[in-house]
Amino acid sequence: MESLNLDRHSVVPLYFQIQQHLLQDIRSGRLKAGKPLPSEEVISKRLRVSRMTARQALKSLCSLGVAYSQRGKGTFVSEIKLEKNFRQVQSFTEEMEARGSRPHSKLISSEVVPVGEEAALALRLPPEEKVIRIRRVRVADALPMGVETTCLPQPLCPDLLDKFDPRTSLYRTLSQGYGIHIVQADEVVEAGLANSEEARLLGISKGSPVFLFTRTSYVQGGQAVEYVKSTFRGDRYKITNRLGQSGNDNSSGGGM
């Protein structure tokens, strides 16, 4: 903390530089769970930033879930470790890599088809529009985890099926090949039962418990670019979530 040199002309906001530095102190164990972080006042004076900026750095740590504030007492390092995040947009590939698993995928089908009613609504496309539909079995460490059907508006990435190796990360291809960066998504989770096809593909019995995910993903600016329905094994998949206190301001994050 004493050794932090802020770059006042960087495009990186000051509060973010401070947040990152504190995060490193926490990860490295220099700041231990339950111990107080430097107060707003201290950060403000030591780094010669306004108190509001120091405050923003601390609050951003609170919304990450790695710290919590107590009025009149201070801001403390959170007891719980999880930094992985049910709140972060992540592809299956990113998620599994973050957990230390080796992800890959088996292609079931990939084709250009008319957008269905459901996907048209989610993607806000006219009903005559075409979408690229990719169905894959998602695999982690050689174990089948789920079946996923992705729909993308065809005009957005017309030659995707030529460029994309379906065993790899779709999000990476979209980002690197088309400049499409997914920054937000809405996800609905339901509990259901595997149908015969899903059971066969996943190597489980028909009627086994599964999670049903429905996700609509957006780029900066709010345009919907992806509609995904997936079925994941209930015996191999868990969602974990960190809940924070009530709702005027920040909150925190969990993982799986």
Next chain:
Amino acid sequence: MESLNLDRHSVVPLYFQIQQHLLQDIRSGRLKAGKPLPSEEVISKRLRVSRMTARQALKSLCSLGVAYSQRGKGTFVSEIKLEKNFRQVQSFTEEMEARGSRPHSKLISSEVVPVGEEAALALRLPPEEKVIRIRRVRVADALPMGVETTCLPQPLCPDLLDKFDPRTSLYRTLSQGYGIHIVQADEVVEAGLANSEEARLLGISKGSPVFLFTRTSYVQGGQAVEYVKSTFRGDRYKITNRLGQSGNDNSSGGGM
């Protein structure tokens, strides 16, 4: 918005009064999904508050998940209707009331029992400790939604079973009767099948899809005070979640 009279001497923060007023406009439909909220500038001038205060009101709506901001464009009403929040610590009662449903509960059993292995681990109790165990069927608008088993360390609230009406909110009793304010929780969600007892209590068939929730709740400071396992109907319960990009600042929330 024009008619809003701020009480500048209230203990209720200005930004919170503004937030509540905007929330009403959204709920009532005066502000529709996808439409812009008043800008920071406009709120600031119209209500004669500083821009930072107007901004805080808008950002608090974003972290509730009912709005989202776009740099250079504005702040818009979120498409998602449900304001309830998968990120907020909320009791079943609070959750249902926020959705406009009438919650109540049917008591199955309440007793003082030795803490089990699982709960001992979660609550960090020695294995010989006793816990108060309360089993209830959770009901919303006369429809059974789930079965819930709550364990609380007995020393924390020794006379709870005398004081607590199990048809009401446990969180409110803990807060008002014992000064126990739950501010954080870790929750695990799994997909499963109803067993015979659950099926009977919930009026569904054995083997129907259900959500299994396991929650450990904490007070300020990190002490675990509650361990809950619950089974909720897959046909009546959904989780919705808004995922944001990585983690500098605020994010938003979904519901069910």
Next chain:
DNA sequence: GAGTGGTCTAGACCACTTT
């Protein structure tokens, strides 16, 4: 009383989007 976070002000400059 000293230290802390919570709220608030009245400005400022910037990057971005739209017209």
Next chain:
DNA sequence: AAGTGGTCTAGACCACTCG
């Protein structure tokens, strides 16, 4: 060019916690 949100400053008063 005008409007928007994102960041930042340098103050201020308050309520709360703790010694």
